[in-house]
Amino acid sequence: MTAVQGSTSTTRPESRQMLRHFLGLMGKSVFTALVLAFFVIPVLWLVFAPFDAHPGLNVKLPEFTFNNFKVLLDNPTAIASLGNSLILALGSMVVVLVLGSLASYSLSRVKIPGRDLLLYTLLLLSSIITGTAAMVPTFLLMVKLGLIDSQFGVILVLSGGILPTVIFILKDFMDSTPKSYEESARLYGAKPLRILWDVVIPLARPGLATIAVWAVVQVWGNFLVPYILLRSPSKSPAAVVMYTFYTEGGQPNLALISAFSLLFSIPVVAMYFFVNRRYGFRFHGGIKS
Amino acid sequence: MASITTRSLIKEYPGGVRGVDEMDVTIHDGEFFALLGPSGCGKTTLLRTIAGLEKSTSGSIKIGDREVTNMEPGQRRVAMVFQDYALFPHMSISDNIAYPLKIQKVAKAERHSRAEEVGDKLSLQGLLERRPGQLSGGQQQRVALARAVTSRPDVFLFDEPLSNLDARLRLEARTFLKKLQLDLGVTTVFVTHDQAEALALADRIAIMRSGKMQQLGTPREVFQRPANTFVASFVGSTSMNLLKGNVADGGVMIGHQKVALPADAVGRVGDGQEITWGARPEYLDISLDPVHGGLEGTVTVSENLGASALITVELTGSGEPVQVVVSEDHEPGIGTRVWVTFEPRRTLLFDAEGLRIGD
Amino acid sequence: MPAPAAGTGPSRAVVDDGDVAGLGKARAMAFLAPALLLISLFLVFPALWTLYLGLTNYRLSGSAAKNPQFVGVDNYINALSDDRFFNSLGLTLLFVFGSAVIGQSALGFAIAWTMTRVRKSVRAVVEFFVLLAWIIPSSVTTFLWYAMLDRSNGTLNAMLSTGNTAWLLDYPLQSIIVFNTWVGTAFSMLLFSSALASVPPSQLESARMVGAGAWAQFRDVVFPHIRGHVLTNTLLITLWTFNTFTPYLLTAGGPDDRSNILPIFIYRLALNDGALGQGSAISLIMIIINLVIATVYLRLLKERKS
Numbered sequence: 005m006t007a008v009q010g011s012t013s014t015t016r017p018e019s020r021q022m023l024r025h026f027l028g029l030m031g032k033s034v035f036t037a038l039v040l041a042f043f044v045i046p047v048l049w050l051v052f053a054p055f056d057a058h059p060g061l062n063v064k065l066p067e068f069t070f071n072n073f074k075v076l077l078d079n080p081t082a083i084a085s086l087g088n089s090l091i092l093a094l095g096s097m098v099v100v101l102v103l104g105s106l107a108s109y110s111l112s113r114v115k116i117p118g119r120d121l122l123l124y125t126l127l128l129l130s131s132i133i134t135g136t137a138a139m140v141p142t143f144l145l146m147v148k149l150g151l152i153d154s155q156f157g158v159i160l161v162l163s164g165g166i167l168p169t170v171i172f173i174l175k176d177f178m179d180s181t182p183k184s185y186e187e188s189a190r191l192y193g194a195k196p197l198r199i200l201w202d203v204v205i206p207l208a209r210p211g212l213a214t215i216a217v218w219a220v221v222q223v224w225g226n227f228l229v230p231y232i233l234l235r236s237p238s239k240s241p242a243a244v245v246m247y248t249f250y251t252e253g254g255q256p257n258l259a260l261i262s263a264f265s266l267l268f269s270i271p272v273v274a275m276y277f278f279v280n281r282r283y284g285f286r287f288h289g290g291i292k293s
Numbered sequence: 294m295a296s297i298t299t300r301s302l303i304k305e306y307p308g309g310v311r312g313v314d315e316m317d318v319t320i321h322d323g324e325f326f327a328l329l330g331p332s333g334c335g336k337t338t339l340l341r342t343i344a345g346l347e348k349s350t351s352g353s354i355k356i357g358d359r360e361v362t363n364m365e366p367g368q369r370r371v372a373m374v375f376q377d378y379a380l381f382p383h384m385s386i387s388d389n390i391a392y393p394l395k396i397q398k399v400a401k402a403e404r405h406s407r408a409e410e411v412g413d414k415l416s417l418q419g420l421l422e423r424r425p426g427q428l429s430g431g432q433q434q435r436v437a438l439a440r441a442v443t444s445r446p447d448v449f450l451f452d453e454p455l456s457n458l459d460a461r462l463r464l465e466a467r468t469f470l471k472k473l474q475l476d477l478g479v480t481t482v483f484v485t486h487d488q489a490e491a492l493a494l495a496d497r498i499a500i501m502r503s504g505k506m507q508q509l510g511t512p513r514e515v516f517q518r519p520a521n522t523f524v525a526s527f528v529g530s531t532s533m534n535l536l537k538g539n540v541a542d543g544g545v546m547i548g549h550q551k552v553a554l555p556a557d558a559v560g561r562v563g564d565g566q567e568i569t570w571g572a573r574p575e576y577l578d579i580s581l582d583p584v585h586g587g588l589e590g591t592v593t594v595s596e597n598l599g600a601s602a603l604i605t606v607e608l609t610g611s612g613e614p615v616q617v618v619v620s621e622d623h624e625p626g627i628g629t630r631v632w633v634t635f636e637p638r639r640t641l642l643f644d645a646e647g648l649r650i651g652d
Numbered sequence: 653m654p655a656p657a658a659g660t661g662p663s664r665a666v667v668d669d670g671d672v673a674g675l676g677k678a679r680a681m682a683f684l685a686p687a688l689l690l691i692s693l694f695l696v697f698p699a700l701w702t703l704y705l706g707l708t709n710y711r712l713s714g715s716a717a718k719n720p721q722f723v724g725v726d727n728y729i730n731a732l733s734d735d736r737f738f739n740s741l742g743l744t745l746l747f748v749f750g751s752a753v754i755g756q757s758a759l760g761f762a763i764a765w766t767m768t769r770v771r772k773s774v775r776a777v778v779e780f781f782v783l784l785a786w787i788i789p790s791s792v793t794t795f796l797w798y799a800m801l802d803r804s805n806g807t808l809n810a811m812l813s814t815g816n817t818a819w820l821l822d823y824p825l826q827s828i829i830v831f832n833t834w835v836g837t838a839f840s841m842l843l844f845s846s847a848l849a850s851v852p853p854s855q856l857e858s859a860r861m862v863g864a865g866a867w868a869q870f871r872d873v874v875f876p877h878i879r880g881h882v883l884t885n886t887l888l889i890t891l892w893t894f895n896t897f898t899p900y901l902l903t904a905g906g907p908d909d910r911s912n913i914l915p916i917f918i919y920r921l922a923l924n925d926g927a928l929g930q931g932s933a934i935s936l937i938m939i940i941i942n943l944v945i946a947t948v949y950l951r952l953l954k955e956r957k958s
């Protein structure tokens with residue numbers, strides 16, 4: 005290569021490269037800004053309105069007050085609905101944790117005939133029989149069982165819906181814990197139930213914690229199932245009551261709705277980020293956990 | 294304390310792999326017994342079958358005079374130390390050590406004092422309130438031993454308990470283990486794929502290959518008089534030189550060079566028979582001057598081993614490599630013409646099937 | 653933590669069949685039974701019942717509620733000759749295509765890709781807000797958008813100076829598409845982030861060393877690594893979007909059925925108008941579509957494993 009060729013062929017690509025770099029930087033920044041605007045602006049209302057003395061539908065900086073939370077505390081329906089959400093969430097959590105850990109432990113450790121087929125079917129069922137697709141027969145079933153307008157009924161339906169996924173994840177978890185712990189206990193003469201209690205459950209604790217939080221998050225926000233299965237407002241969870249607050253008649257009470265939304269959202273957001281920090285996101289058939 | 298006897302023991306996995314194939318062993322009371330063999334030869338399977346963690350396909354196992362073949366693992370009075378130690382991560386060291394006592398429903402105070410006592414013996418003072426995760430590998434290994442000791446078993450079963458330690462720590466732990474076993478006098482079966490570990494620790498060694506026993510003997514027997522070429526090349530820090538040849542005129546022809554018959558083989562072989570001649574590099578020497586009955590060749594590689602060197606000599610004619618260990622001041626240069634010398638009584642002869650000729 | 657066992661071989665096949673704690677088949681079945689019972693009763697049975705219900709003229713009230721008649725495939729014929737059903741199916745396809753395939757997938761990937769080349773703090777902030785949209789309970793997010801899109805006070809009209817546009821009335825389908833994209837992008841973003849993180853930096857560096865530009869790096873190094881994830885992601889979010897009921901809280905299917913996607917259609921038909929038999933017939937069609945998507949997905953999973 006001669007000197008002349010060298011100089012021309014280095015300067016032009018260099019400036020082109022700088023231009024490209026500049027454009028890349030611009031594109032990156034503009035895109036990031038747009039994404040942030042898209043995801044942040046709708047949420048701003050949730051941050052500002054609860055503390056605004058005169059909350060409107062638009063996003064604006066608040067005239068600071070805590071009064072909206074007083075309005076919320078004075079509304080028995082709202083407070084009771086948060087309690088109902090808690091009942092549904094904790095109830096389902098207990099059901100899926102107990103049934104799920106027993107089932108997944110046997111599936112992980114004992115080769116029951118047809119195990120693989122069973123697991124495959126469970127996974128398939130849980131993804132195709134969704135709350136929406138099965139709402140009609142579920143509704144009818146609960147009518148026949150006399151479980152309409154019963155929180156217990158809602159817990160059963162919700163638990164049945166999330167159990168397959170729970171079993172799947174927990175089985176995965178149990179499969180990955182070394183078996184030498186149980187074998188060791190067994191050599192010292194521990195009986196199966198004792199091993200389960202002394203060794204398996206403590207070892208599975210991180211998995212159980214994840215599942216517990218996941219179940220609570222799922223049930224806490226669920227709208228459809230309690231919406232079709234519960235009748236009395238006094239039993240309805242916050243997800244349903246929130247909806248009735250802004251659809252039923254007249255001007256929505258924004259002071260109430262804003263404070264209520266915030267209080268309703270905070271627990272799941274907190275739990276979610278807690279679990280994420282401790283255990284990281286994992287993709288089990290697309291679960292938020 | 295008890296002996297262990299297996300009779301025609303077979304463990305076949307689903308799919309037909311035989312982890313243990315027709316095993317007959319008697320392990321004496323109080324003995325330190327090593328199971329040695331390459332990875333996948335069935336050592337772990339045999340150990341786990343003795344423990345009852347695997348159900349045998351056929352055959353029988355006795356511990357002492359108790360027939361345990363169909364007994365639950367928890368009733369066999371064996372303690373096992375796993376390769377990964379299997380310490381319960383959610384329990385303190387003290388609770389880990391005392392776990393066998395908890396199963397035996399020993400009162401809490403008593404458990405505590407026993408754990409302390411055993412912890413002292415295994416140099417675990419001051420660590421008892423910690424969790425396994427806060428201990429080093431060597432400490433974890435001793436906790437696993439302590440837990441095994443607490444259960445006062447008839448038999449200790451160790452599955453490569455040293456393999457997760459780094460080289461230096463492994464030597465320390467090895468000495469510790471040997472002393473502990475001497476103190477307690479409990480029958481011990483020790484699985485390892487490291488021949489040096491087996492030679493150093495065991496009273497007797499069983500060498501396995503593909504589920505089958507190859508040889509059972511003291512470290513000295515196994516080292517000096519391997520039953521076959523497999524054992525010969527597996528045992529020893531440098532593997533034995535094995536050269537193909539045949540018998541001629543009361544000697545062994547290797548290529549066109551002739552060496553003397555090993556002492557053991559005299560009178561047991563006939564002219565023309567195809568054999569394998571074996572000699573450990575440690576038992577060979579090198580001479581710079583022609584030696585009658587030595588093997589002539591050229592030095593091609595020299596590897597420093599510290600106080601000695603491993604010399605590779607390519608034999609004149611056949612070009613086959615022979616390895617020789619020489620002391621540090623006697624290393625010949627690369628390319629030097631040398632003669633490999635030996636005492637015939639230190640050499641071995643194997644027949645066409647690889648079995649050693651002689652008694 | 654002790655290191656996991658290495659070289660001990662798969663320690664399955666313990667006492668007969670992998671039963672390390674000596675649980676035994678009978679006890680294992682007993683452990684499994686309650687869970688299976690619950691699942692059978694509240695998940696499997698309803699699905700099977702849908703099959704039967706779809707063949708009857710079951711109604712929520714009136715004489716057909718007491719004595720439902722077997723009407724054979726009438727419901728299916730009715731459904732397949734009903735303009736409302738086809739309107740709903742068409743809307744659903746547009747909704748799924750717009751908000752899942754285009755919206756969530758493309759936006760999720762774009763965000764994941766861009767976030768690999770910005771500062772860590774920026775990335776954390778962006779990911780936090782994208783995730784927030786996903787986590788906040790749906791009745792709250794729908795209200796946030798209801799407020800955003802409000803005709804007279806909505807923030808969107810104020811930002812775009814679009815006067816008094818009633819977004820939810822004038823553009824109902826577009827509104828729920830944007831809303832669902834907003835809610836669901838997080839999953840695609842996370843999935844693609846972890847896929848991109850699994851691209852070995854050494855491969856990218858080797859590509860850069862031989863002078864590959866950004867596009868060539870993407871095509872030759874990145875894309876082969878994430879190809880499988882693109883498919884997984886598309887199938888999963890298609891399945892979820894197809895089954896989401898949340899847009900009901902925003903538009904309730906209106907106005908004039910213009911955002912009446914299948915889940916909402918079924919709800920209104922069966923539980924508002926009381927036509928349980930007809931609703932079941934359409935539910936079954938939905939389950940079948942779900943089955944097709946899920947089977948493809950599981951097949952892919954299996955292939956990837958082997």
Ligand SMILES: Nc1ncnc2c1ncn2[C@@H]1O[C@H](COP(=O)(O)OP(=O)(O)O)[C@@H](O)[C@H]1O
Binds near residue numbers: 311332338661664
């Ligand atoms: N659970 C099992 N199922 C089937 N084959 C097994 C199982 N465990 C071990 N094996 C096989 O049995 C043989 C012996 O294994 P193992 O006893 O673990 O060997 P070692 O401990 O000597 O390395 C190997 O070929 C191994 O693949």
Ligand SMILES: [Mg+2]
Binds near residue numbers: 336338659660
């Ligand atoms: Mg092994």
